[in-house]
Amino acid sequence: MTALDAVSIIRAKRDGGELTDAQIDWVVDGFTRGIVADEQMSALAMAILWRGMTRRETARWTAAMISSGSRMDFTDLPRPTVDKHSTGGVGDKITLPLAPLVAACGAAVPQLSGRGLGHTGGTLDKLESIPGWQADVGVARMREILADPAIGAVVCAAGADLAPADKRLYALRDVTGTVESIPLIASSIMSKKIAEGTAALVLDVKVGTGAFLKTIDGARELATAMVELGRDAGVNTVALLTAMDTPLGRTAGNALEVAESVEVLAGGGPADVVELTLALAREMVAQAGLDADPAEVLASGRAMDHWRTMIQAQGGDPDAALPVARHTEIVRAESAGVLTRLDAMAVGIAAWQLGAGRARQGDPVQAGAGIEMHAKPGDRVTAGQPLLTLHTDTPDTFAAALASLADSVSVEPDADVKPGVLILDRIG
Numbered sequence: 001m002t003a004l005d006a007v008s009i010i011r012a013k014r015d016g017g018e019l020t021d022a023q024i025d026w027v028v029d030g031f032t033r034g035i036v037a038d039e040q041m042s043a044l045a046m047a048i049l050w051r052g053m054t055r056r057e058t059a060r061w062t063a064a065m066i067s068s069g070s071r072m073d074f075t076d077l078p079r080p081t082v083d084k085h086s087t088g089g090v091g092d093k094i095t096l097p098l099a100p101l102v103a104a105c106g107a108a109v110p111q112l113s114g115r116g117l118g119h120t121g122g123t124l125d126k127l128e129s130i131p132g133w134q135a136d137v138g139v140a141r142m143r144e145i146l147a148d149p150a151i152g153a154v155v156c157a158a159g160a161d162l163a164p165a166d167k168r169l170y171a172l173r174d175v176t177g178t179v180e181s182i183p184l185i186a187s188s189i190m191s192k193k194i195a196e197g198t199a200a201l202v203l204d205v206k207v208g209t210g211a212f213l214k215t216i217d218g219a220r221e222l223a224t225a226m227v228e229l230g231r232d233a234g235v236n237t238v239a240l241l242t243a244m245d246t247p248l249g250r251t252a253g254n255a256l257e258v259a260e261s262v263e264v265l266a267g268g269g270p271a272d273v274v275e276l277t278l279a280l281a282r283e284m285v286a287q288a289g290l291d292a293d294p295a296e297v298l299a300s301g302r303a304m305d306h307w308r309t310m311i312q313a314q315g316g317d318p319d320a321a322l323p324v325a326r327h328t329e330i331v332r333a334e335s336a337g338v339l340t341r342l343d344a345m346a347v348g349i350a351a352w353q354l355g356a357g358r359a360r361q362g363d364p365v366q367a368g369a370g371i372e373m374h375a376k377p378g379d380r381v382t383a384g385q386p387l388l389t390l391h392t393d394t395p396d397t398f399a400a401a402l403a404s405l406a407d408s409v410s411v412e413p414d415a416d417v418k419p420g421v422l423i424l425d426r427i428g
């Protein structure tokens with residue numbers, strides 16, 4: 001075999017070869033230890049983007065990413081562990097009602113989440129809008145929370161030792177045009193989820209204008225790759241492909257989405273958020289081998305009880321008033337008719353410009369900023385009726401947000417639009 005050095009590994013993949021297990025282990029380990037330079041790893045990522053990886057290579061790459069840090073182990077918990085991962089969408093607050101709901105069904109939900117970057121919000125940013133709530137929870141405390149039958153769910157930041165090679169590689173891919181490789185995306189997501197120590201996993205792979213993947217074929221390919229990686233690693237994994245052409249629910253923004261999630265836990269909330277929460281909860285409960293009925297548990301108020309204890313366990317006050325932005329601006333319907341389109345990407349970008357999201361890692365976000373949607377596709381509207389309320393603490397952002405929204409809404413006089421199908425497919 002060719003000597004194990006970065007250049008020969010890059011050349012092998014550049015020329016369409018299949019990397020050996022030894023080459024993959026060496027290059028990922030070398031990158032973690034600083035022997036393989038960032039520019040070499042970037043070149044390899046570009047070669048992988050063009051040439052792809054086989055199922056064996058992707059599984060080995062994932063295993064090497066996991067081995068770059070430590071793997072958590074929750075097998076001694078008294079309840080089965082199950083987690084959910086979403087590839088990210090606009091208004092996607094589903095983790096907030098879902099984690100306590102599935103905990104109330106009897107599972108332990110260890111949810112390591114991220115902060116938002118760009119047009120999709122991050123779960124930690126949303127929860128950080130609750131006064132006192134802390135994202136950093138040590139492993140020992142995480143275990144206590146998961147074992148406590150009155151809580152059972154923890155949503156927290158991943159520690160520095162969880163797949164550190166992926167953290168560095170993802171940052172490189174972000175600035176070298178190499179994010180869009182299905183095997184690299186699949187191994188990036190799954191290395192973190194497998195290292196997190198969950199026994200079962202449900203993936204929500206978003207498809208549409210507001211999603212990372214715009215076509216159902218691309219989403220199906222990613223979902224299949226992730227389900228295979230999970231199962232190969234002994235994690236019971238299924239994926240739902242779900243629509244992301246229009247935002248989920250009626251809010252996009254941190255505190256606005258927390259308030260909407262609390263409405264769902266209280267038995268109300270928008271129909272699409274309830275539908276997706278229950279669909280994912282049913283999958284999670286089944287993957288965990290439990291036989292609770294999530295709809296019944298939600299209606300009973302037990303999911304709300306778990307929300308309250310879950311927020312308190314991380315220092316938050318579930319009764320505190322949520323932050324409200326200081327300035328608002330209303331977008332009104334120009335004519336009467338049926339709303340036929342409300343574009344997810346435009347709403348996501350506008351919410352981000354208003355201050356709900358960040359352009360660079362580490363930037364602050366505004367808790368109260370975002371967009372409320374007063375009508376969704378299929379709703380009849382009258383001329384002058386408020387369609388959107390924009391919220392921000394920095395009113396100089398209104399102009400850019402309004403420009404982003406300029407072509408985001410269509411109203412047609414006599415259209416017959418049914419709300420679109422939300423759950424497009426199931427893999428696994």
Ligand code: URA
Pocket residue numbers: 170179184185186188189
């Ligand atoms: N999310 C990740 O964690 N990794 C990717 O590569 C893409 C999305």
